[in-house]
Amino acid sequence: MKFNLMDYAYATIVELRKALDAKDVSSVELAKFFLARIKKYNPDLNAFITVTEEEALMQARQADELIAEGKAKPLTGIPYAAKDLFSTRGIKTTAASKILENFEPVYDATTIRKLKEQKAVLLGKTNLDQFAHGSSTETSYYGPSKNPWDLTRIPGGSSGGSTAAVAAGLAPFALATETGGSIRQPASLCGISGWKPTYGRVSRYGVLAMTSSADSIGTVTRSAEDLAITAEALSGFDPKDSTTSKVPVGSWSKNFHQDLRGLKVGVPPEYFPEGIEEDVEKRVKEAINKIQSLGAEIREVSLPLTGYGSMVYAIVTPSEVSSNLSRYDGIRYGHVTQKAGDLYEIYSRSRGEGFGDEAKRRIMTGTYALSAGYRDAYYLKAQKVRRLIVDEFAEAFKKVDILLCPSTPSVAVKIGGAAQNPLFGYIADQLNIPSSLAGLSGLLVPCGFGQPKDGAAVDLPVGLQIIGPQWGEERVFQVGFAYQQATEWHKEKPKVFQN
Amino acid sequence: MILYYYKVMSISRDEIQRIAKLARIELTEEEMGRFQGDLNKVLGYIEVLKAINTEGVAPLASVTGLENTWREDEEADLGLQKAIIENAPEKSGRFIKVKKVL
Numbered sequence: 001m002k003f004n005l006m007d008y009a010y011a012t013i014v015e016l017r018k019a020l021d022a023k024d025v026s027s028v029e030l031a032k033f034f035l036a037r038i039k040k041y042n043p044d045l046n047a048f049i050t051v052t053e054e055e056a057l058m059q060a061r062q063a064d065e066l067i068a069e070g071k072a073k074p075l076t077g078i079p080y081a082a083k084d085l086f087s088t089r090g091i092k093t094t095a096a097s098k099i100l101e102n103f104e105p106v107y108d109a110t111t112i113r114k115l116k117e118q119k120a121v122l123l124g125k126t127n128l129d130q131f132a133h134g135s136s137t138e139t140s141y142y143g144p145s146k147n148p149w150d151l152t153r154i155p156g157g158s159s160g161g162s163t164a165a166v167a168a169g170l171a172p173f174a175l176a177t178e179t180g181g182s183i184r185q186p187a188s189l190c191g192i193s194g195w196k197p198t199y200g201r202v203s204r205y206g207v208l209a210m211t212s213s214a215d216s217i218g219t220v221t222r223s224a225e226d227l228a229i230t231a232e233a234l235s236g237f238d239p240k241d242s243t244t245s246k247v248p249v250g251s252w253s254k255n256f257h258q259d260l261r262g263l264k265v266g267v268p269p270e271y272f273p274e275g276i277e278e279d280v281e282k283r284v285k286e287a288i289n290k291i292q293s294l295g296a297e298i299r300e301v302s303l304p305l306t307g308y309g310s311m312v313y314a315i316v317t318p319s320e321v322s323s324n325l326s327r328y329d330g331i332r333y334g335h336v337t338q339k340a341g342d343l344y345e346i347y348s349r350s351r352g353e354g355f356g357d358e359a360k361r362r363i364m365t366g367t368y369a370l371s372a373g374y375r376d377a378y379y380l381k382a383q384k385v386r387r388l389i390v391d392e393f394a395e396a397f398k399k400v401d402i403l404l405c406p407s408t409p410s411v412a413v414k415i416g417g418a419a420q421n422p423l424f425g426y427i428a429d430q431l432n433i434p435s436s437l438a439g440l441s442g443l444l445v446p447c448g449f450g451q452p453k454d455g456a457a458v459d460l461p462v463g464l465q466i467i468g469p470q471w472g473e474e475r476v477f478q479v480g481f482a483y484q485q486a487t488e489w490h491k492e493k494p495k496v497f498q499n
Numbered sequence: 500m501i502l503y504y505y506k507v508m509s510i511s512r513d514e515i516q517r518i519a520k521l522a523r524i525e526l527t528e529e530e531m532g533r534f535q536g537d538l539n540k541v542l543g544y545i546e547v548l549k550a551i552n553t554e555g556v557a558p559l560a561s562v563t564g565l566e567n568t569w570r571e572d573e574e575a576d577l578g579l580q581k582a583i584i585e586n587a588p589e590k591s592g593r594f595i596k597v598k599k600v601l
Contacts (some may be wrong), residue, residue, distance in 0.1 A: 007581075103586070104560050104586070106579045106582040106583055106586065107577075107579070109535060125506075199562050199563060200562070200563040200565070213559075213560075213561065213562065239570055242568040242570075243561070243563065243565060243568075245563055269594075308547070308548065308551065311544040311547055311548055312548070314541060314544050315544060315545065315548075318541075322522060326522075326523070329523070330588065331582075331587065331588075331589075331595065331597055332587050332595060333586040333587065333588075334584065334588075336588040336589070340598070342598055342599075343597060343598040343599065343600060344523070345525075346597075346598055348519075348523050348524055348525040349525050351523055351525070352524050352525035352526060355524070357562065360524060360526070360530065360534070361526070361534060361537050363522050363524060364515075364518055364519065364521060364524070364537070364538065365534075365535045365537060365538060365541050366521060367522040368514075368517050368518050368538055368541070369541065371518065371521060371596040377545065378541075378545055380558045381545065381548055381549070381553065381558075382545075382548060383558035383559045383560070383561070384553035384556045384557070384558050385548050385551055385553060386558075386559045387556055387557065387558065387559040388551065388553065390559060390562060437562075438562060439562030439563065470562070470563075480561045
């Protein structure tokens with residue numbers, strides 16, 4: 001059965017694989033189709049910083065050869081986008097910053113290399129908050145991305161470009177990263193599926209570092225099944241990233257079953273904080289009921305340290321950022337000032353000119369928190385509280401198999417709204433930060449729509465967060481899959497991009 | 500729900516300048532003023548975290564518990580020398596150029 005070309009815009013990886021293998025469509029046709037959609041819609045969305053047309057067509061031709069030889073792998077010929085934090089050899093990698101505006105890495109990130117080996121097709125590099133510092137893409141040097149469900153609103157961040165691209169049908173899947181909510185929050189706001197892996201599952205080699213002890217490499221897709229497929233392709237020990245684990249990669253996409261009998265679900269009351277939007281709370285509770293109807297046992301599990309997560313994050317993240325961003329010095333790569341008299345001025349002016357506000361803020365905060373006399377009181381104290389948070393989750397997972405909760409307390413806010421509220425990022429991410437700091441497995445699946453507190457009569461996506469234990473990928477994928485067999489929220493598409 | 504509060508701390512202008520120097524970032528007067536306020540806020544968070552008992556708790560270094568992962572010290576020529584030098588803003592032949600250090 002042949003597809004209509006338009007059907008491909010929102011097809012899942014599973015559907016595209018079938019179509020490619022059945023020769024209903026070629027990789028080159030698919031690549032051209034998505035490249036044309038990007039050309040048409042990216043000006044409205046600003047999801048892409050760089051479109052890699054030549055590269056895409058070349059990879060698509062190679063994919064078609066593999067398919068013709070019967071040697072296709074799961075992602076052969078599947079088009080994808082990569083957050084512009086992933087090093088792509090010879091292709092601009094900017095971190096959405098001025099300091100790396102024209103930077104071309106000399107090597108591919110391990111995750112990019114793995115997708116290249118399967119002959120997946122790279123469509124382009126997507127927009128993000130600058131250096132992944134943010135929850136809305138508004139700190140990008142290239143301007144914010146837009147939410148495909150309402151172009152006046154944020155897509156979330158920092159992986160906002162990747163999620164907007166998938167939600168608008170400009171790419172079947174996209175690479176993303178999460179340190180404090182940057183996959184789950186935008187996935188929630190854009191109504192698509194997102195995977196935040198257990199820290200150490202996927203190699204960070206070649207991904208520009210933010211918070212080295214928490215950065216996790218994941219994907220956003222149109223379904224939980226697709227998430228599992230991408231997870232299998234990307235996970236695994238990498239000798240080039242000494243923080244990757246040798247914990248085996250499961251056949252997560254091959255062992256799904258439909259019901260959840262015997263599953264013990266914990267619902268933490270702290271994840272329904274004061275100020276949560278009414279529709280967000282309603283949709284998430286409806287989703288939890290749905291999962292109960294599939295056989296799961298629901299019980300309340302309290303996580304009293306939840307509220308402290310954002311504060312720990314506010315100290316640990318800038319500290320590690322200040323260290324990771326010290327490499328941008330105007331000497332080996334990137335922007336260099338034209339106004340320097342001596343070496344010190346090369347450093348201080350290049351960095352002063354090249355970094356955006358939020359990057360500077362985090363560098364200053366982190367440098368302070370780590371400086372002599374303060375490191376013990378600030379950074380180490382925060383890391384002690386972090387260990388308590390890790391222990392609290394571990395205790396919870398002795399009683400239940402997974403946790404279900406919202407990912408973010410509101411639907412998408414207007415672009416520019418965050419500027420009025422300096423705490424925006426920490427509020428938006430407060431429900432993702434604790435499990436991110438603990439390095440746990442997590443999934444986000446769309447669970448309905450709600451209207452925003454600002455009174456606009458617009459329906460915006462709400463997401464269900466599924467938190468699993470460390471190395472709990474099998475479990476979170478299973479729950480996401482079962483939920484998506486029983487519901488259709490993940491198949492919804494924004495009205496605007498449908499031709 | 501946790502109440503966010505912070506004492507108006509005395510992070511001095513000197514302190515901000517010291518940190519900017521450590522961080523090797525040139526800031527405008529306006530930026531310095533702004534970051535003074537931001538740093539004060541972080542101090543406020545610490546005050547809240549101080550209330551949590553962490554006696555006997557070791558600071559978290561790694562969520563996976565991995566320590567000291569080693570590899571063999573083997574040579575490999577990846578042929579990237581030219582590309583690496585290409586990326587440098589100032590270069591001369593096989594060298595990256597920097598202003599005088601001393």
